[in-house]
Every structure is written in C-alpha cells, then in structure tokens.
Amino acid sequence: MDLMDLIPAPASVEGPYGCSVVLDQRTTLEAAPGAESTERWLRATLGAAFGLPLRPAAAGRRENTVRLRLDATLGPEAYRLDVSVDGTVEIAGGDPAGVFWGAQTFRQLLGPEAFRKAAGPRATAGLAAQSVTDAPRFPWRGLMLDVARHFMAKDDVLRYVDLLAAHKLNVLHLHLTDDQGWRIEIERYPRLTEVGAWRARTRWGHGASRAWNETPHGGFYTHDDIREIVAYAAERHIDVIPEIDVPGHSQAAIAAYPELGNTDVVDTAALGVWDSWGVNPNVLAPTDAVLRFYEGVLEEVLDLFPSPFVHMGGDECPKEQWRASATAQARMKELGLADEDELQSWFVRHFDRWLADRGRRLIGWDEILEGGLAPGAAVSSWRGYAGGIAAAEAGHDVVVCPEQQVYLDHRQAPGEDEPVPIGFVRTLEDVYRFEPVPPGLSDAAAAHVLGTQANVWTECMENRARVDYQVFPRLAAFAEVAWSALPAPAARDFADFERRMTAHYARLDALGVDYRPPSGPLPWQRRPGVPGRPIEGKPPNV
Numbered sequence: 001m002d003l004m005d006l007i008p009a010p011a012s013v014e015g016p017y018g019c020s021v022v023l024d025q026r027t028t029l030e031a032a033p034g035a036e037s038t039e040r041w042l043r044a045t046l047g048a049a050f051g052l053p054l055r056p057a058a059a060g061r062r063e064n065t066v067r068l069r070l071d072a073t074l075g076p077e078a079y080r081l082d083v084s085v086d087g088t089v090e091i092a093g094g095d096p097a098g099v100f101w102g103a104q105t106f107r108q109l110l111g112p113e114a115f116r117k118a119a120g121p122r123a124t125a126g127l128a129a130q131s132v133t134d135a136p137r138f139p140w141r142g143l144m145l146d147v148a149r150h151f152m153a154k155d156d157v158l159r160y161v162d163l164l165a166a167h168k169l170n171v172l173h174l175h176l177t178d179d180q181g182w183r184i185e186i187e188r189y190p191r192l193t194e195v196g197a198w199r200a201r202t203r204w205g206h207g208a209s210r211a212w213n214e215t216p217h218g219g220f221y222t223h224d225d226i227r228e229i230v231a232y233a234a235e236r237h238i239d240v241i242p243e244i245d246v247p248g249h250s251q252a253a254i255a256a257y258p259e260l261g262n263t264d265v266v267d268t269a270a271l272g273v274w275d276s277w278g279v280n281p282n283v284l285a286p287t288d289a290v291l292r293f294y295e296g297v298l299e300e301v302l303d304l305f306p307s308p309f310v311h312m313g314g315d316e317c318p319k320e321q322w323r324a325s326a327t328a329q330a331r332m333k334e335l336g337l338a339d340e341d342e343l344q345s346w347f348v349r350h351f352d353r354w355l356a357d358r359g360r361r362l363i364g365w366d367e368i369l370e371g372g373l374a375p376g377a378a379v380s381s382w383r384g385y386a387g388g389i390a391a392a393e394a395g396h397d398v399v400v401c402p403e404q405q406v407y408l409d410h411r412q413a414p415g416e417d418e419p420v421p422i423g424f425v426r427t428l429e430d431v432y433r434f435e436p437v438p439p440g441l442s443d444a445a446a447a448h449v450l451g452t453q454a455n456v457w458t459e460c461m462e463n464r465a466r467v468d469y470q471v472f473p474r475l476a477a478f479a480e481v482a483w484s485a486l487p488a489p490a491a492r493d494f495a496d497f498e499r500r501m502t503a504h505y506a507r508l509d510a511l512g513v514d515y516r517p518p519s520g521p522l523p524w525q526r527r528p529g530v531p532g533r534p535i536e537g538k539p540p541n542v
Helices: 036-050 096-109 154-166 223-235 251-256 288-304 320-324 326-335 340-356 386-393 428-432 464-471 474-483 494-511
Strands: 012-014 020-023 028-031 065-070 079-083 089-093 125-128 130-134 140-146 171-175 239-246 309-313 361-365 378-381 397-400 449-456
Touching: 028 036, 036 065, 036 096, 036 125, 036 223, 065 096, 079 096, 089 096, 096 130, 096 154, 140 154, 140 474, 154 171, 154 223, 154 494, 171 449, 223 239, 223 288, 239 288, 239 340, 288 309, 288 340, 309 340, 320 326, 320 340, 326 340, 340 361, 378 386, 386 397, 428 474, 428 494, 449 464, 449 474, 464 474, 474 494
Parallel strands: 028 065, 065 089, 140 171, 140 449, 171 239, 239 309, 309 361, 361 378, 378 397, 397 449
Antiparallel strands: 012 130, 020 125, 079 089, 079 130
C-alpha cells in the first residue's frame, strides 16, 4: 500500500524507508494505560483480518511488537505512528482518541485485506518502515443519520459507527424523531413506540410522487439498544448525539398522544403517523402539559446518552395552527410575546434552560437563533453559512452543515440515472472543495466553529444500500475536509485525492459498502421512474 494513499491525508510523513515490517504469529501487542480500547479494537479487527493472535507483549520486549501509548507532548486527538526497521510499530496519541486514530492509519497502511472480517489465503500484514504525524483540524467531525424517515436496524447503525471510525469522524448525530416515526423507547410513554414508531404506508419517491409502498414501515431502539450503540461508539471515540425534534416535525408523537397537539384547532385524535414527506402543519401545543411531557422524555434520553449536547431540532415549524389556536394566543398574551416566532423561541429556550440546569447543552438547527439563545446553546447551521456566521459572531458555538454543500441526500450527478434525484448536484469534487469556515469571519468568531457535519435525510433511502449509495464515496471527501489542514478550496489537489480514492474504493469493497461507482450507478442502484426533486444550477452561497 502506497503511504500516500491515506484518507484523510495526514499532516506529515517521513519515509517509506524501503524496509518492510511483517506482522505474523509472533507479533505481540502492548498497551500502556489509556490505550486499552485501541488494544481491544486492534486485536479484534486486525487479529481477525489476518488470523493473528496479537498476544500481550512480555515485559521489556521490543522487537515484532505493536506498542500503544500516550504522549503528553501531542495535542488532543493527535497521534504519531512510527514503523521501525527492527519490526516495532509504535502508536503514540495525545489522548486515548489520538491512539485510536493512529490505529486507523495503521490499518489503512496494511492494505484492503485489513478491512475484512476474516483472513483469506493471501492475507499478509506487511508495511514499510515510515513515520506519520497527524492531528485533526476540527474537534467536531460528524455525520447526521436520519433514522426517523426510514428506520435503520441497530446492527446497521453499529456498522455506520465503524464506517465513521474508519474515516476519523467522531460524532454520530441520530435524528430519532419526526413526523414519520418515533425511534427511541420512552418507558413512561409507551405509546410513542407502540403507535408512533409505525406508519401504515410510505410515499415512494419525493413528496410530489403519486406512488406508494403499501408495506407498513417502522421500528425503534430499546433502552438496551441505545446503551449498546453508545457504548460501541465510545469504544471508538465517537460521541452519539440524540435529536428529539420540537416543536415541529412532531406528528408521530401527536399520533401517539393526541393531547400534545393543538386540539382546539385540529382533531388530533384522527392523526396517524405521517406517510408522506415535506413540512408538516401539525406541531406541538405551547402548553405546560407539553413541556412536562417532553421533560419526561428528556429525563430518559439523558440517562441513555452521556453526550454534553442534546439536539432539539427547532426547524421548520409552521405557525398556522398557533395563529388559529385560542390556547396558543392566550399563552402569547400571558408571556408578552409579539408573535408566533417569539412563541417558538420561548418553547426552545425553555429546553435550553432545562438542559443547562442539568449540565447539558442544547444544540439546534439555525432557526433557533430567531428570538435569541442562552449563552451555552450551539447552532447547526443548515440553511447556508448565514446562520453560522450570525451565531459565531454572537458568541455561540457552531457546527457548519449547509444543505447546499454537505447534504448527502442531494444527487451526485446530473442525468436520469441518479436514483430519486434530490436537490443540487453535489459531486465528489464539490464536497472535497467545501470549506467549513466562512470567509470573512473574524478570528474571535472563527474560534466558535466547533467543526462540520454531513447530513443524510432518508426520505428517499428505503434501505441500507440506498444510504450507502448516497453517503459514499462523498463521506471520504468530507472526512478529509473535516480532519486535514487543506489549502483554500480552489487550491486543493482533487486529482491527487481521486488517485488516493482508487485505493480507498478497495477498502470500501472489503467493508461491503454499496458506494456510487465513479462511472455512475450500477443497474440495481437505479430507481427508474421514481420521481425526485432535482434543483438545477449551482447552489447559492448563502
């Protein structure tokens, strides 16, 4: 494997020096305190891929040993990988996560065979003597996975955790609730999953489609499922952030508990879990009872997710029902609010304070800026750069994820072959030239850019293979943007990235990823006749 086939690209490389190091049955593994999770991962992953026991090293042994340790001179998540001519491999990290990311580089250097689950007859674990020093650009390098529109089984979520780890991404944002499904068990409110997790049918294609899949769809994660996902991710130094969307995108919850809706305007008892796509008019009522209900939901969520952040949505909340609701209007008068936009801000700020009182931080889509935020709240800037700029300049932390650049549900090429084409064309090169920090941002404001995230909305992705197709290979380009210190977008060497992707496709093949081939979709990846919603032209830079 060519050293410079690494993705994401490392900060610096010395070598290769021409001498090969081969791991064999005698190779041992030594882990200093703080590196135990990487030791377990290496033994389970590389041990299986090459059929090696990777036994613990004897005290004082150096040759033919993989050594893992912490190095206080390295920064957070930074690592140094040294492959010596005497057969020693040493991975030093500035913290346990750094050791783990160094192990990911080590795996890539061993070739695509290192990404398989069992050793084939030709599997040989060899690499050249060399040294790699590396560190991430951003502390937040994420993927948002929408499991509400189309449910993704627990094992498939665990698979995506591994795929994130292989690309040095460290945040998995799970969109757990929406109009089309509630995907997390809440023990005190069982109807959220008894009713809210299931819809009778699903629109086939974009919201304007007249075709339907009449097979009922649904599923949810139990408390034990969530604990397993969170623990599995933590072993791989990935933070799992839950999203409970309020006050819009809530019809599944209202279908389960009709009293959550605006009952003086709509017969909420007649509502089912929504079977279509788009922005739904059925939103939560701004009542104390609804606040108490969602506090109960969040008490269980906080028990399951240790992440410092909880995503509360806050986007796309139509106000028509509140305008027509005597209850909502009375609440506005009681609070002295000027309009329904301020009512939404009040709703979100309630949970901002509630989470802060419990040592957590609210993060939401950039609509939550409207009406003001508490100092600790953070913003996911999705409608463009503008929300992120406003939030950062106001002193709020920001995750930059503009739909015009890194919504991976958007189509990858023009033409009729792309399955269910949605949005702007966002090619592999477009994603590679994405810049998370908006130009013109002051240094003080730029310090509030936590990082960046690619988002995957699954309305038109009915199974794992469809998600794979939309996500890969573009997630590899996104990972390099999030990790590596790249030049300005126009100066980036996309030809070199494409060359390195040749090796990376072999890794994805070994992992069983159903990515979009460079030449276009395979016949079975197409969805002829299923309508999408393509947007022509270049996306606006807003």
